[in-house]
Amino acid sequence: MPISPSDTHDLVVIGAGPAGLAAAVTAAGFGLRVALVDAAARPGGQFYRQPAPGLGAARPEALHHSWRAFARRTARLDAQLAAGRVRHFAAHHVWAVTRDPAHWTVHAVTGPDGAQGRAEVRAPHVLLATGAHERQLPFPGWTVPGVVGAGGAQAMLKAGLVLPGRRIVVAGSGPLLLAVAGTLAAAGATVPVVAEASGYAGYARAPRTLAANPRKLVEGAGHAVTLLRHGVRLRSRSAVTAVHGTDRVEAVTVTRLDRDWRPVPGTGQRIPCDALAVGHGLVPQLELATALGCATRAAPDGTWALVLDDQQRTTVDGIWAAGETGGVGGSELAFVEGELAAYGIAHRAVRDSLRRRRDRLRRFARTMAAAHAPRPGWTGWLREDTEVCRCEEVTAGRIREAVSGLGARDTRTVKLLTRAGMGWCQGRMCGPAVARLAGQSGPAADRRPLACPVVLGELAGEQG
Amino acid sequence: MTRRRTPVDVVRAAPGPAFEIRLDGRPLVALPGQSIAAALWAAGVLSWRTTRRDGRPRGAFCGIGSCFDCLATVNGRPNQRACLVPARPGDTITTQEGHGHADLTV
Ligand SMILES: Cc1cc2nc3c(=O)[nH]c(=O)nc-3n(C[C@H](O)[C@H](O)[C@H](O)COP(=O)(O)OP(=O)(O)OC[C@H]3O[C@@H](n4cnc5c(N)ncnc54)[C@H](O)[C@@H]3O)c2cc1C
Ligand code: FES
Numbered sequence: 001m002p003i004s005p006s007d008t009h010d011l012v013v014i015g016a017g018p019a020g021l022a023a024a025v026t027a028a029g030f031g032l033r034v035a036l037v038d039a040a041a042r043p044g045g046q047f048y049r050q051p052a053p054g055l056g057a058a059r060p061e062a063l064h065h066s067w068r069a070f071a072r073r074t075a076r077l078d079a080q081l082a083a084g085r086v087r088h089f090a091a092h093h094v095w096a097v098t099r100d101p102a103h104w105t106v107h108a109v110t111g112p113d114g115a116q117g118r119a120e121v122r123a124p125h126v127l128l129a130t131g132a133h134e135r136q137l138p139f140p141g142w143t144v145p146g147v148v149g150a151g152g153a154q155a156m157l158k159a160g161l162v163l164p165g166r167r168i169v170v171a172g173s174g175p176l177l178l179a180v181a182g183t184l185a186a187a188g189a190t191v192p193v194v195a196e197a198s199g200y201a202g203y204a205r206a207p208r209t210l211a212a213n214p215r216k217l218v219e220g221a222g223h224a225v226t227l228l229r230h231g232v233r234l235r236s237r238s239a240v241t242a243v244h245g246t247d248r249v250e251a252v253t254v255t256r257l258d259r260d261w262r263p264v265p266g267t268g269q270r271i272p273c274d275a276l277a278v279g280h281g282l283v284p285q286l287e288l289a290t291a292l293g294c295a296t297r298a299a300p301d302g303t304w305a306l307v308l309d310d311q312q313r314t315t316v317d318g319i320w321a322a323g324e325t326g327g328v329g330g331s332e333l334a335f336v337e338g339e340l341a342a343y344g345i346a347h348r349a350v351r352d353s354l355r356r357r358r359d360r361l362r363r364f365a366r367t368m369a370a371a372h373a374p375r376p377g378w379t380g381w382l383r384e385d386t387e388v389c390r391c392e393e394v395t396a397g398r399i400r401e402a403v404s405g406l407g408a409r410d411t412r413t414v415k416l417l418t419r420a421g422m423g424w425c426q427g428r429m430c431g432p433a434v435a436r437l438a439g440q441s442g443p444a445a446d447r448r449p450l451a452c453p454v455v456l457g458e459l460a461g462e463q464g
Numbered sequence: 465m466t467r468r469r470t471p472v473d474v475v476r477a478a479p480g481p482a483f484e485i486r487l488d489g490r491p492l493v494a495l496p497g498q499s500i501a502a503a504l505w506a507a508g509v510l511s512w513r514t515t516r517r518d519g520r521p522r523g524a525f526c527g528i529g530s531c532f533d534c535l536a537t538v539n540g541r542p543n544q545r546a547c548l549v550p551a552r553p554g555d556t557i558t559t560q561e562g563h564g565h566a567d568l569t570v
Contacts, residue, residue: 039529046528052497052550057475113529113548115541133530145511145523152527156547160502161471161495164510164524188469247521248510275510390525390533393517424532429525 009035009087009123011345012106014094014288017045018070018331019323020129022338023345025076028085030346035121036077037089037108043077044070045131045323046151047331049158063158063183065219069335092119097126097288097319104318125318125345128289128306129338132282132324135303136429137172137374138388138396139381141243141252142278150180150279163189165275169252171195171240174281174372178223178234184277185230192271194227195238195254197261197280198372206367213364215332240276241268241381252276255381262377281372282328283432289325292316299327301369302432310355311344312337320345329365336361379436388437389430391423399437414438483553487512494551501527501534501546504557512536512546513560536560 011027013020016038024036036043044050048070051057061067080086092108099105103122110116134151141147148156148164150172156162167190170181181194203210210217227234235254241263242253256267283303286296294314295307305327312320322341323334336358343350382388384397402408402417411427411434414420420434421427427434472479480496485503494503501524504512511521513535524547525533534546537558546557 051475051477054480054496055472055475055498056478056480058478059474059476062474062476063471112550113545115544133528134526143520143522145521148524149526149528149531152525155527156499156502156505156524157471160498160505161475161477162498162502162505163471164505166468187471187474390522390531393515393520424535425530428530 007035007087007119007121008103009033009121011035011125011127012037012104012121012123013127013129014038014097014106015045015127015129015131015323016040016043016088016090017129017131017323018047018073018334019131019325019338019341020045020127021070021073021077022335023127023129023322023342024086024338025073025080026339026342027346028080028083029076030342030348032085032342032346034080034086035089035106035123036086037092037094037106037121039091039093039114041090041112043074043088043090045331045334046155049155051159051161055161057161060158063187065179065222066331069332073335089119089121091116094130094288097292099292125320127312127338127341127345128294128314128319128321128325129323129334130285130288130325131334132284132328133428134279135281135283135374135432136278137280137378137381138386138430138433139239139241139243140383140386141245141249143387143390144243144245144249145247146245146249146275147243148275148277150177150277151282152279153275153277154180154183157183157187163187163275164277165249165273166190167192167273168275168277169193169195169240169254169271169273170277171197171238171252171254172279172281173197173374174279175220175223175368176279176282178220178227180277180279181232182223182226182230185232186226191227191230191232192273193233193235193254195240196234196236196372197239197257197374197378199236200371203367203371206363209363209367212360216364239263239378239381240278243276244270249273249275258377259375260377261375262380280374281369282324283428284324284326284328286325289314289319289321292319294319294321299369300366301328301373303328311350312341313344327362327365328369329361333358333361333365374432374436376436388433389418389420389423389427391425391429392419392421394418394420394430396437399434403438408438410438410440411435483551485551485553485555485557487557488559494555498551499547500536500538500544500549500551500555500557503551504546512557519561
């Protein structure tokens with residue numbers, strides 16, 4: 001694929017999920033020339049993943065809620081693509097954004113796994129709408145085949161129409177679990193139980209925020225009804241503390257937790273299953289932003305999010321952000337923020353109602369994040385031989401030894417001493433856990449030299 | 465007993481013709497548009513890689529390209545993320561052992 005440095009636009013949007021999609025179509029509606037760059041083959045992001053065209057799905061919306069909000073934007077996208085105001089660079093993985101005097105240059109590798117070639121697009125404004133990935137906390141057996149991310153199971157189901165097993169336990173924390181359990185059950189899996197490590201009492205402490213977000217309550221009630229209909233039990237204050245089976249999942253042990261997520265001895269219950277879908281909320285993907293020097297803030301769920309002003313501007317001039325990059329908040333908020341950013345970039349006056357909607361949804365997101373934030377007692381799930389870093393196979397015991405025996409106090413030192421977080425995924429899976437074990441109260445904001453893997457030749461500036 | 469509902473039923477999919485791929489020589493069926501990982505899951509295969517240190521089995525975990533647990537050797541090329549790469553007729557997938565001669569920097 002040719003390199004195209006001459007491609008200059010008014011705005012490059014990185015990420016075609018709800019946030020990036022809304023921003024791109026709104027900005028194009030204001031007359032801006034927009035490049036929409038996304039790693040996936042089709043727009044939609046993590047939430048609106050669709051079966052590939054070859055699968056001929058007549059009702060892709062059957063695996064989604066609020067499909068209409070998406071369909072409206074994709075219709076506008078199609079119109080803007082036809083009018084030539086938006087160019088969609090699908091299967092483009094952005095690995096760096098650099099600055100020249102007048103422009104930002106967005107560097108991408110192309111192809112499904114980024115191995116086909118490279119491309120560059122330029123613009124005076126860049127919107128970071130790169131979304132999030134799942135947060136994982138380790139526990140004995142979480143590397144056994146059949147243990148999959150909860151969002152991952154959802155993504156594989158929506159895009160590939162497959163399930164990791166027939167009897168799937170769902171566990172972890174956060175509202176995504178309910179959606180995942182509902183979708184898996186609707187698609188034919190038996191879900192014996194959803195184990196939520198938190199309780200739901202946290203929501204009750206914010207009655208005004210709840211009352212201001214009736215649609216969120218309806219959404220929650222919708223999930224509850226789906227679960228009830230499929231006979232899915234919801235157990236709060238419980239976690240999977242062991243996976244049984246060596247080459248694949250045969251059963252899991254679900255244990256009651258105290259308020260701090262410490263396992264209550266003697267409460268373990270063995271539940272037969274052939275897969276486990278697990279996740280503990282989402283972590284904003286900030287590599288590109290932190291490499292650019294955008295300031296971050298600690299979010300109530302223990303993750304880092306970008307500092308944004310009222311217009312969705314980051315602290316770096318010309319770099320904007322929307323959706324999960326500004327703190328995990330769900331697809332509805334992502335749509336609103338994408339739209340708001342487009343107003344700002346195009347210098348258009350914003351309706352007050354749009355801003356109020358964002359503020360209301362942001363407040364709800366904060367309540368939700370606080371209610372499901374991991375509590376420190378989860379480290380009590382670990383055995384000495386539990387792998388924490390999946391890539392480098394570093395155990396909890398070795399990390400603890402680095403901390404207590406060798407005096408490591410932060411993720412960086414632990415990494416240097418043990419290689420935890422130095423493998424393929426660059427700590428995306430183990431980062432939050434390693435930080436906790438190193439005694440950091442929260443993880444450090446992601447700093448990775450590259451946002452996605454790049455063939456060495458690309459870095460050297462050769463054609464890959 | 466009635467047949468179980470499947471994801472294909474739920475979205476009323478009418479996939480194009482299924483085709484064959486091979487995992488370590490064993491023929492499997494894939495549907496057009498499925499990633500290699502999806503085709504393997506559909507065949508009940510959950511692992512297609514062994515780890516470098518302990519030789520433990522691994523397969524797809526994050527499902528979205530961020531964990532690298534699903535690495536496979538596809539048509540002789542190692543380190544392909546099976547959850548991202550679409551399956552094509554005649555693909556040969558080999559269980560990847562160890563680091564598969566990484567030529568990537570991360
Ligand atoms: C695996 C997973 C499954 C989820 N499932 C659900 C669900 O079922 N229901 C629900 O309500 N919420 C779900 N969520 C949460 C949901 O994704 C978000 O609430 C919502 O999609 C946020 O929208 P966004 O636009 O901020 O980001 P996303 O939808 O995450 O979109 C980000 C986009 O950026 C692209 N991207 C990221 N980095 C790069 C890069 N370097 N180069 C190029 N492109 C890049 C990605 O390919 C993606 O398309 C899920 C999240 C994850 C991680
Ligand atoms: S399953 Fe995580 S990268 Fe493919």
